[in-house]
Every structure is written in structure tokens, then in C-alpha cells.
Amino acid sequence: MDIDRQRVQDDLRGIVGGDVFCDPLMTQLYASDASIYQISPFGVVRPRTVADVMATAHYAAEHEISLHPRGAGSGVAGESLGGGLVIDFSRYMRRISVSPDGTRVVVQSGAILAEVNRALRPQGRWFGPDPATRSVTTMGSVLATNASGSHYLRSGSARDTIESMRVVTVQGELLDLSVHSTDDAGTPGRLALGIAEIQSQFKSLLEASGESPKSRGGYRIDDVVETGRNNIHPRVDLAKFMVGTQGTLGIIVDATVRTEAIATHRGVALCFYHRLDMAARSAVAALSHGLVACDLMDRRLLQIARDTDPRFAELLPREAEAMVLVEIQGESLRDLHDRLAIIRESMSTGHDAAFASLGTVNQEERDFYWQLSRRVIPRQYRFKGTESPVPFIEDVSVPSQRLPDFVTAVQDTLKRNHATATFFSHVGHGQLHLRPFLDLSKAEDRKRLHSLSKQIAEVVWAHGGQVSVEHAAGLSRSYLLPNQFGDLWQAMGQVKRLFDPNHRLNPGKLFGAVLQKPNENLRPADQTIEIAVDNRVVVEADQPHIVAAAEEQGRSVPQLQVLQNWPAGHMITSVARSCNGCGRCRTTSPGERQCPVFRATPREEASPRAKANLLRGVISGQLSVDDLATENAKEIADLCFNCHQCRLECPASVDIPKIVGELKAQYVATNGLPVSDLLMGRIDTVAAMASRIPWLSNMMMRGRFPRWIAEKLFGLSAARELPPVVRETFLRHAHRRRWTKPLPQGGLKVLYFVDHYANYHDPDIGRALGEILQQNGIGIYVPLAQLGSGMARITSGDLKGARKIARRNVRLLADAVRQGYTVIATEPAAVLCLKHEYPNLLDDEDAHLVAEHSHEACQYLWSLHQGERLSLEFQNVEASVAYHQPCHLRVLDPHQIGPQLLRLVPGIEIQPIEAGCTGMAGTWGLQRKNYRNSLRIGWPLISAMRSARVSIATTECSACKMQIEHGSGQSTIHPLKLLAYAYGRMPKIEEEISPSP
Numbered sequence: 001m002d003i004d005r006q007r008v009q010d011d012l013r014g015i016v017g018g019d020v021f022c023d024p025l026m027t028q029l030y031a032s033d034a035s036i037y038q039i040s041p042f043g044v045v046r047p048r049t050v051a052d053v054m055a056t057a058h059y060a061a062e063h064e065i066s067l068h069p070r071g072a073g074s075g076v077a078g079e080s081l082g083g084g085l086v087i088d089f090s091r092y093m094r095r096i097s098v099s100p101d102g103t104r105v106v107v108q109s110g111a112i113l114a115e116v117n118r119a120l121r122p123q124g125r126w127f128g129p130d131p132a133t134r135s136v137t138t139m140g141s142v143l144a145t146n147a148s149g150s151h152y153l154r155s156g157s158a159r160d161t162i163e164s165m166r167v168v169t170v171q172g173e174l175l176d177l178s179v180h181s182t183d184d185a186g187t188p189g190r191l192a193l194g195i196a197e198i199q200s201q202f203k204s205l206l207e208a209s210g211e212s213p214k215s216r217g218g219y220r221i222d223d224v225v226e227t228g229r230n231n232i233h234p235r236v237d238l239a240k241f242m243v244g245t246q247g248t249l250g251i252i253v254d255a256t257v258r259t260e261a262i263a264t265h266r267g268v269a270l271c272f273y274h275r276l277d278m279a280a281r282s283a284v285a286a287l288s289h290g291l292v293a294c295d296l297m298d299r300r301l302l303q304i305a306r307d308t309d310p311r312f313a314e315l316l317p318r319e320a321e322a323m324v325l326v327e328i329q330g331e332s333l334r335d336l337h338d339r340l341a342i343i344r345e346s347m348s349t350g351h352d353a354a355f356a357s358l359g360t361v362n363q364e365e366r367d368f369y370w371q372l373s374r375r376v377i378p379r380q381y382r383f384k385g386t387e388s389p390v391p392f393i394e395d396v397s398v399p400s401q402r403l404p405d406f407v408t409a410v411q412d413t414l415k416r417n418h419a420t421a422t423f424f425s426h427v428g429h430g431q432l433h434l435r436p437f438l439d440l441s442k443a444e445d446r447k448r449l450h451s452l453s454k455q456i457a458e459v460v461w462a463h464g465g466q467v468s469v470e471h472a473a474g475l476s477r478s479y480l481l482p483n484q485f486g487d488l489w490q491a492m493g494q495v496k497r498l499f500d501p502n503h504r505l506n507p508g509k510l511f512g513a514v515l516q517k518p519n520e521n522l523r524p525a526d527q528t529i530e531i532a533v534d535n536r537v538v539v540e541a542d543q544p545h546i547v548a549a550a551e552e553q554g555r556s557v558p559q560l561q562v563l564q565n566w567p568a569g570h571m572i573t574s575v576a577r578s579c580n581g582c583g584r585c586r587t588t589s590p591g592e593r594q595c596p597v598f599r600a601t602p603r604e605e606a607s608p609r610a611k612a613n614l615l616r617g618v619i620s621g622q623l624s625v626d627d628l629a630t631e632n633a634k635e636i637a638d639l640c641f642n643c644h645q646c647r648l649e650c651p652a653s654v655d656i657p658k659i660v661g662e663l664k665a666q667y668v669a670t671n672g673l674p675v676s677d678l679l680m681g682r683i684d685t686v687a688a689m690a691s692r693i694p695w696l697s698n699m700m701m702r703g704r705f706p707r708w709i710a711e712k713l714f715g716l717s718a719a720r721e722l723p724p725v726v727r728e729t730f731l732r733h734a735h736r737r738r739w740t741k742p743l744p745q746g747g748l749k750v751l752y753f754v755d756h757y758a759n760y761h762d763p764d765i766g767r768a769l770g771e772i773l774q775q776n777g778i779g780i781y782v783p784l785a786q787l788g789s790g791m792a793r794i795t796s797g798d799l800k801g802a803r804k805i806a807r808r809n810v811r812l813l814a815d816a817v818r819q820g821y822t823v824i825a826t827e828p829a830a831v832l833c834l835k836h837e838y839p840n841l842l843d844d845e846d847a848h849l850v851a852e853h854s855h856e857a858c859q860y861l862w863s864l865h866q867g868e869r870l871s872l873e874f875q876n877v878e879a880s881v882a883y884h885q886p887c888h889l890r891v892l893d894p895h896q897i898g899p900q901l902l903r904l905v906p907g908i909e910i911q912p913i914e915a916g917c918t919g920m921a922g923t924w925g926l927q928r929k930n931y932r933n934s935l936r937i938g939w940p941l942i943s944a945m946r947s948a949r950v951s952i953a954t955t956e957c958s959a960c961k962m963q964i965e966h967g968s969g970q971s972t973i974h975p976l977k978l979l980a981y982a983y984g985r986m987p988k989i990e991e992e993i994s995p996s997p
Helices: 003-015 024-029 050-062 113-123 139-145 186-201 203-207 238-242 276-289 299-308 310-315 333-347 363-374 378-382 400-416 443-462 474-499 572-577 596-600 608-619 625-629 631-637 645-649 656-671 675-681 683-690 694-702 704-714 730-736 756-760 764-775 791-796 799-818 828-841 845-852 857-866 887-892 897-902 928-947 958-968 975-982 987-992
Strands: 019-021 043-046 067-070 085-088 096-098 104-108 162-168 174-177 179-181 235-237 251-258 265-273 293-298 322-330 356-360 421-426 431-438 529-533 545-550 749-752 779-781 822-825 854-856 879-883 908-912 952-954
Touching (some): 024 043, 050 067, 050 085, 104 139, 174 238, 179 238, 235 238, 265 276, 299 310, 299 421, 322 333, 322 363, 356 363, 400 431, 400 443, 572 656, 625 656, 631 656, 645 656, 656 791, 675 791, 730 756, 799 828, 799 845, 828 854, 828 887, 854 857, 879 897, 897 975, 928 958
Parallel strands (some): 043 085, 067 085
Antiparallel strands (some): 162 251, 265 356
């Protein structure tokens, strides 16, 4: 860190109670958002209180530093990026205060919109505007950008909901803004007078705007001034005026907004068309039916939906070139049915008729239909190939009646430029989200980006529309605004000078003397990246190095030796670049699991995208290779415990766990392993020694003093109860049962890949598997030469040690597969190692062969049942069972096969508990430094297990079992034990199953 940054960091830490960072690693995490741009800030401030914001603004004014307010960083125009101080409200300032009747809610800028709605739901109300990113976007961003969404026809935009707000000025003054008279004392009165004078000066131009969209961009002075009696002392709604100003006039710290009642009944219809222009005309005609929402999607978005969810593949006709989703609301369900039928009939007749339609008033089906808009739009980033849909035009609006002609004109413009794009429109207010396909690693496409932007803007203006009316102008569209506003541009300048005369609040956005072109400040990782070994450019190699071409510096950065297998097509550069920064990994929605660590500690460095940003900073030359060996880099990487939920739920399917593995390995390669990680990676060896004298080992693990010693010396939490070791490990049991001998050729036979827990702590899991297989006439082979999976080493970054384990296991298992064995494991982490981690460690055919023929035990048994080869001779088992699906198994088995298997047993009642991650994460939760966060992450599940009225809990993961029993006291067993008991082959577990309460 240079001396200037160090000085500013020290100064701000002395006056700000929140977090202050000016180091290269943390500023790299805030250098990008969901846009295509990157600008490294001077520093980052995460205020805890309004006083912190005021102190920061006052300090910045004294030292002439620009300020850039930021929420979740989910903006696609680069509106929160800048070279000054980024103020991140999402870490601490998240308070939500609902009025007793729920009609109003006070929100701090960092409050998540989805959490606001969850707080309002008990009162039967919600915040009306519903941007697609509401599960991650903050209320400060909603107000700063004047967000609206699909239900604009019902709820309008954010400025229609505002009552009052508090903002901090560029000088650090706190203002309480609502409706103010021009003769009020103090700063609010001065600002009100200034706005009234500007509005009066440009009144004729404002009235001449005619049919421009109501949700127009820029500084809105057209509807905030109320003329007083006898034209004396007009009143100005400064709170309403500040909505949509994008942090360029003041920093919003909190606001009071109005809410609306949740509709009693809602009906949704989907209509499918053979052409996009037909769909647009039909949608506009349907507006006369009193719709509250009307969204249009093109064929490319429909194809994404089919590819990402098999249910959509069945729902959406293959011949559909476009789809229109409409929604109506009402108090009577019967009336809603009739209206929906009329709308479908109307949209299915005439010249622009839909060739098929669907309709529903059922809540589950309706929510599923809405996923087409909510989930599919972010998944545009899953497009494979060099070209991808780029959000630089993105946000345009025309009068809704002119939308069909506008769509045709835009298509013609794209054809002339030999380009294609995705189309998504909120037809009700003529809003169109347009993303052309470009490859920003090519110089010609970076030039096309600028020309396409200008050409499409000309089409927008020709149709009476405007750019930047919903997703901010930011870095990508601000340069278009002088042409868009013409003579009215002077009014924008006067407003800016009134509030921020020195241009220090989010400069370069909305207004400025110099506004960047849309192809400037692009992410460096979108430039040319070379892969080289021994100074030779190659496509792939055993030990590749990364060389980033730092074009702007005219030199190459130091090489980074990669420690994992990154095959062609999935090189480390392309994987890191594929994270677009959309921020979906910051979600706190109860319907999703990513990211458990971020949910417990909602800071940017805990988000999965932070790891991709860190790696991209190194391979693009923004950070030094040596930075990965620092404690700061390790701290960021350690905020991931390898649950893989981000890989599963990321819209772009970025392999963040593999990126984290690389980051951790780089640190370990230089510094070695900490003592606690060293111990956890060799826990098999420790358990093997302990099993020789189990009575002494177990006594020591239960003793308070030995656990205190283990905490001080090895970092193990003294509060965590470790599972006892057994004298007869499963491998010894298997040897005694003669399962360790290879089976003859022919028939079904499996190789059991034994995990640490089943071997040393609960051999009954392996015994249950063996009994079930024998019940079904399937041979079992348990080779004594196998080692543990090595997942603990992988998670800690000890890839060298993990690779040795992987090589030995893969060699053994691959030979068995060639002899006709199917590899199965009872521990989800072990299966994930075989199917995902080993191919990352080893670049050979055997690793992929083993991955292809490895299965989790319940999955294997279910495949037998589907082939009608599983014995169903179960005895009746009267038990109510709470089931938790482990994170690693959720990656491997999205359909929850474990409960389906147990439902084959008569008498068993399954209650799936959908409450997220347990927070144990293998050996991660055993460590003292992680214990509190482990419980914090797992608390929703622990609470659900405590309140579940069941006989017993079940889960396939041993770590999850430990956490459930530790936190809830609920006895927990593996599903295989229940199956073996139902076969009558494991009577000893009967004492664990008590009658249903």
C-alpha cells in the first residue's frame, strides 16, 4: 500500500466506526460490479452509522476525494464504480422498521428489498416495485436508480412510493428531506428554491417533452414542484426529486416508503408466438384488459429456460420464437378465472394470434411461471462460446404503443451490424432490456460496442423514447444523455451545480463535462490473455503458467504457476472471467443456499464473486502474484468452506470452489499449512492411532482438560463434541466378513469407497450398505488399499497431499471399474471428490473414468429401483423422520433421492427440512475460529429440527449429523440404516427409533 493510501486509511479509521480499507486486495473486490467495467477505488468505507457517512463525506470534501455510494454491486451500468472512496452500505446499515399497520416502512440504504418484503408479509403488504434482482439489491440502490420492474402497471416506480428520506450532502451535512417550501430555512429551503427556479426557467422545454416515457431518466424536475397560492413560495418534494439521482447529488442513508396490500388473488397466462413482432403487437393490445404485468421474452431466453430446468423444457413449445407473460389481480377467484380466459382468447385470435397459451390462478404454478422472468434473465451469462450477451445498451424505453415498431427497427439495426441480441421487455411501460452478443476480448467488438450503442440510441430517440430510465446511466449510457436532452441538458448541469458544485459525488454519471465512452474502462480480464509454459504460448499443459498482457502498461506481469488441472475450454482465465459479478451469490433468500458463509457474515469478501475478482486481479496484472501468499488473501479464501452451492446456483455456473482451491493452494505452496489445517488433513492417521486404544482416546475426547489443550494447541473447538472412535473399524469388519476379496466376474457388483467417518466412528453405515446389497444379491468389494477421500486437504489448500491420495485411489478404483465394478460411497463428500475434485487434481483418463462410474449409495439403490431390481420386501416401520439434504449431495442429487427411497418403506413418514446448510462443512466446523459462525450458519436448520415433531432425523452426511445432534439434540442416522432395518437385517438400531410423538 502506498503512503497516500496508508495515510487516508489511518485517518478514516480514526474517525469512522465501521470498516476502512485502502489495500490493493480489498479495493480489487470493489473495482467491479455486474457491469463490464472495472475501476479500482482509492479506498472502501463500510459505515456502521449515519455519523460514519457524515464523517467520511466531510473528510472527502476536505481532501478533494470523490465518493461513490454502493449497495450490492448488482448494477449493470457501472453506476457504483469510481476512483475515489466507495461507501458500501450493504455490510452494516441494513435496518428495517415496519410501522404498526404496515403501510410504511423505514429502511436503511443497505437493507435488501427481499428482506423488506419478508418483514412486511405478516401485515399482508409488500413494497410494490419489483426489480428482477430484488433478492440481492439494496433499498438504497432501488431509490438511487428509481427501480420499477415487471409490475410497473400496478405499482409504478420507486419515486411513486417515497415519503421522506435522509441524505448526506457532499459537505457531510445530514438533511431530512420531504416536501419543503422555498422559504424554509437552512439547506432544504435553499435546495427547494433552486429546484423551483430551474423548473421555472425550463418549463417550456419540460412541457414540450410530449409522449416521452413517464419513467424518463436524468434529473426529474418536471413533477416535483407544487406552485403555492398566488405563485408565492412553491413547495418542492425534495425526497421524490432525489429518487433516481444515482448518488450524484447526495448520499441516501435511509428513507420512509409507502407499501401496498398484497393482492388477494393473482392469475398468470403464458402466450406463445411464431414471431417476436407478433408477440409485441399482441402484448400491446392486451394492455386494455387491465393487466398489472406484461413481459415479453424472445426465443434465446426461452432456450435458456429449457436448458436450465427440464420442467421448462416440457412447458415451452420448441417452435415458440417469443412468449408473453401477463398477470391480472382481483378479489374474486371466479372473476379472475373468467378474465383470464377472456385475455387468453383475445391474445389467441386475430392477425397476431398466439399459437398456444397457458393460464393458472394456482399459486405454485403462478410462481413457477414467474421464474421465467426472475431466474432466466440472470442466466443469460450461461451462454457458451466466445460471444455473450453484453449489458451496455440494456435499458431503453419508448411509448408502449410504439414498442412493436421499435423492436422491428432495432432488429434491422442489429442485422446491419451483423449482430444478434436477447430481448426482454416490460411492455406496460415500453421498457426494453436489450443485450447484443459481443466478444469483448476482440478489439473489433470493443469498437462495435460503441457504434452499436449510438446507433440503437438513435433508433430509441426516433421512436420518442429515452435511454437509461430503469437501470441507471452509469458508465455505459451517461455519454448519450447530452444528445438525448438537447437544450434541457443545461438544466441537468444547473441541478448538479446546486447540489455538488465540485463534482465529487459519483462523478462521470448522469452529468459531467467529460463522460466516458461505453468501451472505456472495460474489465482487464476481458483483454487478451496468453497461456504460456517455458515462454512458449500453448493451449494446455501439465504445468501451465498465466501471463496477462498488460496492454496499458506495455509490459507482462509475473507468471503464476497453476496448481490444478485446467483443461482446454475451461482454462483458469476463462473461468475467472466468466464471473460477471451479477451478485446473485449474495442472496439471502430462504429458497436458495448460496452462500452459507455470506449469509452469516454479509460482507463483500465473503461472497463467492469476491474470489473470482481476486483471481482475475492477479491474472490481469492488477494485483501481484505475491499478493496471493499474504494473510489478507488467505482470509478471503478461507471465507469459503467448499460447499459448492454457488457452483450449483450461480447463473453463469462459475466453478468458484475450484477458484478458491487455487487461491488456497497458492498460499499453502508459499507458507505451508497452519497447525489446525495440518491436523485436520491427517485426521485419518490420528483416528487410526486412536482406534488402537479406543477406551483411552474416547475418555480424552470427553475430558474437559484434554479438549482445552486441543483447542490451545491445535485450534479445535473445546465446545465441539467429537464422535467416539471404535475398536473394530469398518475395514476390519469387512476383512472379517471376507468383503475385502475381489469378486468373480459376472453379475452386479460394487466397490465400496469407505469414508473416514464410516470407518472409524460409525461402521454400522458400511454394515448397513453391505446388508442391503446382499439382500438384493449384489456383490460388495472393499479394497483394503484404499485411502480416505482427502477432502479435508483439498478444502485447506493442501493440493500436493491431496494429489498423492487421489493418484492412489484413482489407480485402484479405475482398475476395478475396468473389471466391471460400480464405485459407490455413503459419504457425499467422498462422492464429490471422486466425481469433481479428483479430475481437478489429476489430468488423466482414469480420473474421468472413475468419476463417470461413481455414485452415492442412495442414488445407486434408486437406480436399481427404477430398473425394477430393488427388493421391496420391507417390514413396516412406524417412524416419522426429518430429512436434511447435505450441501454436497445437493450438488450431486438435486431431486432428493434419499427421501424417495425411504418412502418405499411402509409406515415411514418423511418430513424434508428445507432450512439451508448445517454450517458444519466437514472439519471446518470443528475448528475454534469457525465454531460461532458454524452455529450461526446452521441456526435455521437447528431451529427447524428442534421444532420438528419426529421420531428421528436422517441425513447422508456425517458432518451434518454431528451438527444436528450438537445443536438440536435430535438423534440422527444415515438413511441406509433405516433401509437395512426395514429389511430386517439391522435390528440393533431399533432402540434409536422411538414411536412418533
